[in-house]
Amino acid sequence: MMNIKVAPPYAEDKVLEIIDAFGHSGKTYWKKRNTIKVFEVGNDKWNVKSFQVPHLINRFAYKYVRKSKARRSFEHAEILLGKGILTPKPIGYVEYSQPIGLTNSFYISQNLSYDFDFGDVIDKEFPDRENILNQFTEFTYQLHENDIHHFDHSKGNTLMNKKSSGQYDFYLIDLNRMKFEEMTYEKRIDNFNRLSLTADMIEIVGKKYASLIGQDEAKVIDDIKKSCEKFKEFARRKGRWKKRIGL
Structure with missing residues (x-):
């Protein structure tokens, strides 16, 4: 059938x-x-x-x-x-x-022809990096404001094209694990934890996101950091478990 x-x-x-x-x-x-x-x-x-x-x-x-x-x-x-x-x-x-x-x-x-994805921006030497991270944070904020909870919001699932005047277009992919629901503060913060953010990226992203949602900058940065650390530990435990059972 x-x-x-x-x-x-x-x-x-x-x-x-x-x-x-x-x-x-x-x-x-x-x-x-x-x-x-x-x-x-x-x-x-x-x-x-x-x-x-x-x-x-x-x-x-x-x-x-x-x-x-x-x-x-x-x-x-x-x-x-x-x-x-x-x-x-x-x-x-x-x-x-x-x-x-x-x-x-x-x-x-x-098929989308794109310039780079979010994973490329992890490199500290990537051109226009801070500007891209700020615009990506605005893009994520727009997802949240539109009640879009993308469970696979990870480093390979946002494709980017550079426009003129330092502006970028962001395209979301890998869409099957998604829910349309009100994004609480906790859900918003946890939505950053699959992005493989480095310490300096957390500072940039956290500062920008705090300004967008009207929250204390230090608190948002610290909350994103804790969420990322918690997810990394979960991923490590999951990896060890899979190794033990031969997956």
Whole structure:
């Protein structure tokens, strides 16, 4: 069984043609749990993300209980654009399933040509670094003000393009783990902890975010620092646990 949703003006038959060719065509951009390939479609380039086949329980859940990652990615992209938040233009999603549950699923979007991502800015010598960090903090503030809780707000999931006059565009990607809810102070602070912020980055980001939310600068900086340290310790414990059980 197949379920497909395609945004106009794109055609279902062209989307299915690309999905059918996914296994033997396209340029591989990423291949770990999920696989991302780029396809040339006329004068366009499409980014196609194939999600890993879920384990048995999630196969059932993604078909009968909650939306698949592919569908959530597509729907979240449409919501983001509706709120004025940039993300690569969504084209569609395709789901394949059996009576027992979901098998394969794909999310298709316009491929974005970008200059760098947030991970590049960790380098202290990166050009215009402080300005970029301040604008990125404003971008994160806009997410929070629009009740957007991106659980994968990490260093590789914001792509950036430089504009004129020292301005930058920020594009959010990896959209399936997202919730639209009121962002409390605690949720806002914790939303910085996956970004691999260095000590000097925490100072810059914390100072800017404090000015945006009208909070004490020292408190915000300290709270972000504590949240980052807590997440790092959690990640270390998780890594040790996975190593013990051979994952």
